[in-house]
Amino acid sequence: MNTASETAVIDAVNKQLFIGGSWTDASGAATFDVHDPATGKVLCSVADASPADGRAALDAAVKAQPVMAALSPRERADILTRAFELLHERIDDLALLMTLEMGKPLAEAKGEITYAAEFFRHFASEAVRIDGGYQTAPAGGARFLVTKQPVGPCILITPWNFPMAMGTRKLGPAIAAGCSSVIKPAPQTPLSMLALAGILAEAGLPEGAVNVITCTDAAGVTEPMITSGLARKLSFTGSTKVGKILLAQCAEKVMRTSMELGGNAPFIVFDDADLDEAVAGAVAAKMRNMGEACTAANRIYIQSSIIDEFGKRLAEKLGAMTVGRGTEDGVNVGPLIDQPSLDKVQRLVADAVDRGATVITGGEPVDGDGYFFTPTVLSGVSTDAAMNAEEIFGPVAPLTPFDAEDEVIALANGTPWGLVGYVYTNDLRRALRVSEALEFGMVGLNQGVVSNPYAPFGGIKESGLGREGGSIGIDEFLEVKYIGITA
Numbered sequence: 128m129n130t131a132s133e134t135a136v137i138d139a140v141n142k143q144l145f146i147g148g149s150w151t152d153a154s155g156a157a158t159f160d161v162h163d164p165a166t167g168k169v170l171c172s173v174a175d176a177s178p179a180d181g182r183a184a185l186d187a188a189v190k191a192q193p194v195m196a197a198l199s200p201r202e203r204a205d206i207l208t209r210a211f212e213l214l215h216e217r218i219d220d221l222a223l224l225m226t227l228e229m230g231k232p233l234a235e236a237k238g239e240i241t242y243a244a245e246f247f248r249h250f251a252s253e254a255v256r257i258d259g260g261y262q263t264a265p266a267g268g269a270r271f272l273v274t275k276q277p278v279g280p281c282i283l284i285t286p287w288n289f290p291m292a293m294g295t296r297k298l299g300p301a302i303a304a305g306c307s308s309v310i311k312p313a314p315q316t317p318l319s320m321l322a323l324a325g326i327l328a329e330a331g332l333p334e335g336a337v338n339v340i341t342c343t344d345a346a347g348v349t350e351p352m353i354t355s356g357l358a359r360k361l362s363f364t365g366s367t368k369v370g371k372i373l374l375a376q377c378a379e380k381v382m383r384t385s386m387e388l389g390g391n392a393p394f395i396v397f398d399d400a401d402l403d404e405a406v407a408g409a410v411a412a413k414m415r416n417m418g419e420a421c422t423a424a425n426r427i428y429i430q431s432s433i434i435d436e437f438g439k440r441l442a443e444k445l446g447a448m449t450v451g452r453g454t455e456d457g458v459n460v461g462p463l464i465d466q467p468s469l470d471k472v473q474r475l476v477a478d479a480v481d482r483g484a485t486v487i488t489g490g491e492p493v494d495g496d497g498y499f500f501t502p503t504v505l506s507g508v509s510t511d512a513a514m515n516a517e518e519i520f521g522p523v524a525p526l527t528p529f530d531a532e533d534e535v536i537a538l539a540n541g542t543p544w545g546l547v548g549y550v551y552t553n554d555l556r557r558a559l560r561v562s563e564a565l566e567f568g569m570v571g572l573n574q575g576v577v578s579n580p581y582a583p584f585g586g587i588k589e590s591g592l593g594r595e596g597g598s599i600g601i602d603e604f605l606e607v608k609y610i611g612i613t614a
């Protein structure tokens with residue numbers, strides 16, 4: 128049974144599709160249920176789009192594209208700024224909505240709304256700084272005029288773990304660049320995106336500039352959209368497995384892509400590090416979002432001389448965390464998103480223990496409703512444990528000892544992924560050497576969280592293509608055009 132304020136924020140969301148600036152039922156009025164991961168109970172139902180609905184949304188985006196492109200940079204910036212303000216004005220309700228559908232504690236949900244809003248503020252500033260060039264050809268005579276134009280209608284696909292921020296991280300630069308879009312949130316967390324659609328409409332976005340389709344048959348709905356040739360860009364955040372399928376589909380029409388895929392982050396602590404800072408960094412890198420983040424520390428390598436002390440201190444911190452429904456006071460670890468996620472975490476912990484790991488704290492799911500797992504520290508995790516090769520996506524910190532710098536660099540880089548790595552050391556030369564040697568798109572140096580709207584977020588290897596945020600984030604949504612002029 129939801130409280131009155133919970134029911135009010137759920138009721139306030141329009142649960143239809145948002146196409147061409149209007150709210151509309153899915154074909155045949157199809158719907159699907161949204162669950163509270165803390166209880167497993169149904170929160171509400173939302174429209175379940177068909178492939179035909181997806182096509183209608185894309186057609187609306189195509190129609191809106193010239194309108195978006197014709198807005199002045201200042202007009203686009205003003206819409207983003209107004210949406211930024213509205214997100215802050217409604218932060219309490221939006222955070223409660225997010226906690227209900229995704230599970231993260233309210234304080235983290237508020238943090239995510241702030242993070243999400245910041246992408247709009249950042250890209251409002253970038254909209255008015257899109258530049259170009261003018262140059263005399265080296266041989267003289269001709270002139271080169273270089274300008275940037277919106278890439279065109281975009282398909283944006285977002286995950287359930289950051290249901291608002293991954294939307295604004297894509298929509299912010301798309302709108303700033305003058306692109307229209309169709310955005311599809313994950314079926315587990317459609318409500319935050321639907322709320323965001325309402326806010327963007329209120330902020331003055333032209334009809335059809337952003338279309339939201341919620342659906343359960345993601346592949347069935349998005350594949351025909353991608354292969355239609357009507358969209359010019361796909362931006363996806365999700366698993367490497369799905370990313371590869373989408374890349375193959377985009378190849379058919381040679382579409383621009385941005386891919387933020389899986390991670391398998393190493394977290395390395397040398398014995399010269401400040402241990403308190405390293406433990407605090409590990410708590411942040413592991414426990415942010417209950418470990419359900421592509422940036423989460425997945426393999427924690429500690430120099431042998433300090434591993435016992437590090438393990439003891441980390442276990443004290445994680446063991447003291449309060450697990451529960453994210454709406455309750457004092458809770459800092461919410462549920463995992465669903466039963467398959469809980470099953471996976473259990474399987475990975477059992478496998479590590481079978482291969483010789485010791486549970487220092489936690490190690491078990493919590494009895495009762497919902498998908499809760501106790502914050503866990505494992506020591507002596509073998510390098511061939513399954514969790515070294517798979518994203519845990521849960522509150523489990525696996526500690527593995529190492530002795531030498533080159534050994535740990537080889538271990539850290541020994542993965543197909545390359546999103547983010549973390550290094551703790553007080554030796555400046557080692558810090559630079561190791562940061563440069565790590566084959567990752569981002570490095571947290573004595574820092575457990577790298578995500579920041581003003582920095583370029585993204586990975587190498589099988590962690591993806593392109594960068595989101597930072598001053599280059601808008602380039603993903605712009606085409607460079609060169610006009611040769613006879614002078």
Ligand SMILES: O=CCCCC(=O)O
Pocket residue numbers: 288289293364419420421422578579584
């Ligand atoms: O799980 C990956 C999404 C990235 C969240 C972040 O911005 O840190």
